[in-house]
Amino acid sequence: MSVAIYENAGLVAAVVALVVAQGLKPLTARGAGGPWKPSLAFASGGFPSSHSAFVCALATGVGVQWGLDSGSFACAVVIACVVMYDAMGVRRQAGFHATAINTLVAGVYGTNAAATGAAPVSANVDVERASDDEGQGGDSLTETLFDEGFDAFVRRLQERPLREHIGHTPVQVVAGAVTGVVIGVVISVSMVVVE
Secondary structure, eight states, X not given: OOOOGGGOHHHHHHHHHHHHHHHHHHHHHHHTTOOOOGGGGGSSSSSSXXXXXXXXXXXXXXHHHHOTTSHHHHHHXXXXXXXXXXXXXXXXXXXXXXXXXXXXXXXXXXXXXXXHTOOOOOOOSOHHHHHHHHHTTOOSHHHHHHHHOHHHHHHHHHHSOOOOOOSOOHHHHHHHHHHXXXXXXXXXXXXXXXX
């Protein structure tokens, strides 16, 4: 049985769930007492997990349309589990690492350097070479570290700190999963009823 792309319940539900979850992020952040930041609608991390909503809506849509005993549903569930585990594990830990690195760079090499007695970052980097590298795609931190030295590497981290909010807490993942399942059921059932 073949269906058109707009008739694919899993795909439609996944896209709707992604948009809804991303749209909820500025609202939930504001509701939690944070500032109003519309940019959160385009960021990773936050409440609810849009990755979880995306994959759970996909799995739900596939299950409703093709059946819970289908191989497609089994694949979608396994992918959903991997994505949610990754969001709570690897991506969350990467955010912790980014926070630690940003804190170290700001504390040891930033404004607190004089207070801690740490040596400030020296300004002996070849500026002409640095601008040449940037023009040729040499903007990555590792290229800076190997080509220009540690001081230039730290300076780049000070100018553009690592992103810290890329993972999710278990509560954010569960909220995203619930969002995805609810949207998946609503979209899928409405599409099946229309047929």
